[in-house]
Amino acid sequence: MHYKTSESTATSYTQVIHDGDGEITTTPFFRDVLRVPVSFGIWELAPGVSEGGHTHKGDDAQEELYYFIEGEGIMWADGEDVPVKVGDAVLAPEGSDHGVRNTGHGPLKLVILFGTPAVERPEIQARGPVQVARHIWPGPMFLATDGP
Numbered sequence: 001m002h003y004k005t006s007e008s009t010a011t012s013y014t015q016v017i018h019d020g021d022g023e024i025t026t027t028p029f030f031r032d033v034l035r036v037p038v039s040f041g042i043w044e045l046a047p048g049v050s051e052g053g054h055t056h057k058g059d060d061a062q063e064e065l066y067y068f069i070e071g072e073g074i075m076w077a078d079g080e081d082v083p084v085k086v087g088d089a090v091l092a093p094e095g096s097d098h099g100v101r102n103t104g105h106g107p108l109k110l111v112i113l114f115g116t117p118a119v120e121r122p123e124i125q126a127r128g129p130v131q132v133a134r135h136i137w138p139g140p141m142f143l144a145t146d147g148p
Contacts, residue, residue, distance in 0.1 A: 004028055007042055018099065022049035037112035038115035045073070045108040050101035057095045064092045064114040066100065075100045093117075 012027040028041035045051075053076065055060035066075065072085045077098040084090060084100070092098040094117055102108035 003030060003033055008147045016052075018052035019053040020052035020099065021101075022046060022083040024049060024051060026101065033141050036115075038113055039120065041111070042069075043110050043112055045100070045102040047072075047102050047105055047107075049108075051099045053097055054059055055095060055097045057117040061116055062114050063117050064098070065096055066090045066092070067111040067113075069109050069139060071102060072104040073100055073102045124130045 007027055010027050010029055012025050014023045016022070017026075022045070025069050026041055027042040027043075028039060030040065034040065042136050043051075056064070056135050066084075067089045068084050068086055070086060072083065075082045075084050075092075075095045075098065077092055079097075082090065083103075100108075100110070
């Protein structure tokens with residue numbers, strides 16, 4: 001048994017997310033059948049639209065991974081702005097105050113994967129700050145990458 005869907009056939013929703021500016025089109029995949037404890041989908045933001053700043057911690061603890069497939073924008077975390085474009089991947093770990101805004105002239109489209117952290121990773125904590133590509137934050141880690 002396998003499941004297959006596509007962006008063109010999946011159900012999309014339009015909604016304001018975390019009190020951001022404007023509505024984001026969200027297209028979740030495998031919402032009713034996915035057994036891995038994550039959510040996976042595509043978001044599309046029109047120019048000027050944002051996901052509002054927010055934090056996931058405590059009972060709402062989540063990690064969010066954003067992978068940009070079209071357009072350009074700004075992500076922010078813990079007071080820092082990071083320009084994002086096609087091919088960038090950004091991880092917002094539990095406790096990071098973060099959000100995203102489309103600053104381009106066309107759509108900003110991204111793949112989003114999020115879920116509750118399942119295990120502690122002492123090997124990551126022991127390494128200290130890790131630079132994946134452009135920035136290091138000393139507090140809750142927020143990573144951006146330009147790819148390989």
